Amino acid sequence: MTESIAAANAATDKPARQWGRTQQTRRVILDAARDVFIEEGYADANIAHIVERSGLSVGSVYHHFNGKADLFLALWDEFETVYTEAATTAVADARHSGVSDPIELFIAGTRAYLEVARGASRLTLLFRGGDGPPGYDTLGRRVGAEWMKNNTTLLGLEDTPVSRLKVRILISTVVEGERAIASVESPSEIDTLIDEAISIVRSIASL
Amino acid sequence: MTESIAAANAATDKPARQWGRTQQTRRVILDAARDVFIEEGYADANIAHIVERSGLSVGSVYHHFNGKADLFLALWDEFETVYTEAATTAVADARHSGVSDPIELFIAGTRAYLEVARGASRLTLLFRGGDGPPGYDTLGRRVGAEWMKNNTTLLGLEDTPVSRLKVRILISTVVEGERAIASVESPSEIDTLIDEAISIVRSIASL
């Protein structure tokens, strides 16, 4: 699997050849932005480099996006969608297979989430690296808000400070797993890390 | 307890009146910087505001510090020192009281760490909020590197990807606890949060 989150998204769009010019151009720009952000980090990246890499012009980039922050956020959106969908689907599948224990359903989602991280290490490093546009809050507050909200209800947690803490710790745990996965190479090591992360998640969720 | 981490540090300096002018000025500047960073966040804060707040001049500020990032890092240093010392002392105390179980020693440090967070909510929000100078990596990579290294050996962990993951998750957990504490008011709620965080830490460390 190449590191293209876009590829995973493509299925939801029309066949490539029928894309309007606008969609193609946006894609080219986003790909360029992704590469530049990965190489230089958000803070150091500048529009000029993205323009250069895309082979287009400043004007064109600004025609399609509102600027650097907008580009970053658009990429984040794609990134997050893939994770969230994988997790959501896995939970639904598990449910249909007869799993009904909330913790096990949650684990199914977590495992799917972490599996996605296998193929997305450079992007993980980018989006979990801690820089981004102003207002792009680091870490868990941004981990699939939707996904986590679902899981909170899934786990039958109420909205108290204590259960909020628990949920945040679960999120951090998954994110740390994601980071760890991004930093090793061998598939078998990744398997071990996923298992470890899952077992920690299970022990927290079971408290 | 007022929100002055500096106060906790003062003991390590000479009596106030004997400070050289340089030390006094540095203190004034740091206090101003702290307030401005807390109010505006790192990214939005600018040297002009800090200068204004300090009642000094641009030149003077630059005479004492290398700029905005340097100021932030100096504040971070004070912040971190207080936490680390509290935790280190607590571990030593526990040990002298006859505690020898590594996990319980670790918990003693964690509890002390979280207790410090009670009085430092605005600073917590600042330093755990996710912005900072380039290179100020978010989250756990910066939680008392020293403290955590000690605790890693304390817990008898080796240097494998899996135990690194475990340590990082422990760090994140403590940091999430810190954040949670910073976001509630009542002391009794804080107690509950500390207990919850500790019990999660314990369950992870015991795995």
Next chain:
DNA sequence: GTCTATAGTAAGATAGAC
């Protein structure tokens, strides 16, 4: 939609007198 050229601007940092 795409391009080039350029305007705008904000802030970090320095020079050099006192």
Next chain:
DNA sequence: GTCTATCTTACTATAGAC
């Protein structure tokens, strides 16, 4: 050590032709 005035730089973002 401290001050004021100023510079510089690096980008982002827009204007307006094609």
